[in-house]
Amino acid sequence: MAPDPLGPTISYLVVSKNPALLNRLLSSLSCARAFPQAGDEVLCSWNGSSSDEDLLVDHGSPGFRIACRSPYHFASNMNALAEQATGEFLVFINDDLVLDPGSIDRAVQVLLSRPEVGMVGGRLRSSTGLLTHAGLLFSNDHLPYNRFRPEQLGALIDPEALEVQESGPMPAVTGALMVMRRSDFLMVRFRETFQVCGEDIALCLDFWASLEKTPYYSADVTAVHDEKSTRGNTLDLYDIRQVGILVEQVMRNSPRLRASFTYWAVQEADLMWRLAIRQRERSVEMKAEMEAEHNLQLETERHRFADQRERLNWDLSVVREELRGVQDQLEQSHQAIDDLLNSRSWKLTATYRQFGQFLERFRRSS
Secondary structure, three states: OOOOOOOOOEEEEEEEOOHHHHHHHHHHHOOOOOOOOOOOEEEEEEOOOHHHHOOOOOOOOOEEEEEEEOOOOHHHHHHHHHHHOOOOEEEEEOOOEEEOOOHHHHHHHHHHHOOOEEEEEEEEEOOOOOEEEOOEEEOOOOOEEEOOOHHHHOOOOOOOOHHHHOOEEOOEOOOOEEEEEHHHHHHHOOOOOOOOOOHHHHHHHHHHHHHOOEEEEEEEEEEEEOOOOOOOOOOOHHHHHHHHHHHHHHHHHOHHHHHHHHHHHHHHHHHHHHHHHHHHHHHHHHHHHHHHHHHHHHHHHHHHHHHHHHHHHHHHHHHHHHHHHHHHHHHHHHHHHHHHHOOHHHHHOHHHHHHHHHHHHHHHHO
């Protein structure tokens, strides 16, 4: 597609050591802008092996270049890439993202139309369609967390819900996808004191405090992101504590940040309340369903036992009838024996039987 002569240039900045993830990301960039510019570029800080580097695929546009090869440290890697970038806008992006078509165009449009906005973050979802990011808020102890807590509630949150679809200034957005003016970033940069995590939150807070510009959550800037597939689940308690201290300081001195936080926190609380009501109603429904199923099982068992009892009663009546027949035969046998013992022939042959018994004993004794 021919470049738009009036469109800004973009520098995509990515840190990677995984050729499969990076190739997948690069293939999605060609559709991320409807009118890409000749000056668009992808700068990579590579911390993988040389053999894995050989597996990287040249996707043509935007042009890809490994700008530095350094051990992994997100803040310093990204700062080094930003120094070399030539684009008017910077896109900080994780290698495990897959951008949706037109997503970068929509982010740039927000920045072009709203000078008070310093950076744009997007609505991210997992490869299974669950919400993974819709902006960041802060807990009562000033620690950042993903709004709507998708890690715990992802299956309950509709990624297309009105609350998720609403865009606006947000306390912070994730460093997995940030779009901003290069000139703004170079005035602040990532804080390199963070070792593992927290530098993206600190950057958002520095935009609030130093530039008086807001991070912006844009629901139509979308991508697939399976959370933590690049960094893993490593956390650093020092980094987290430093973020908490910074959040408390900036919140205290920025009425605009407090107002933004309050708006989104109230909206989140309302959604959480409705989710709780929905879950309670579902629990009642599930309990009723379970009771109905249990009653059905009991009724089935009752019928089964009734059938068994009927069969057993039938078997018992048959046995009783057979027993009566045996008893009749036994009585007849007894009567026949009595008749034999009382017969005249039995009495007349008594002497012969006794003599026979004597001969039998004599035979055995000899």
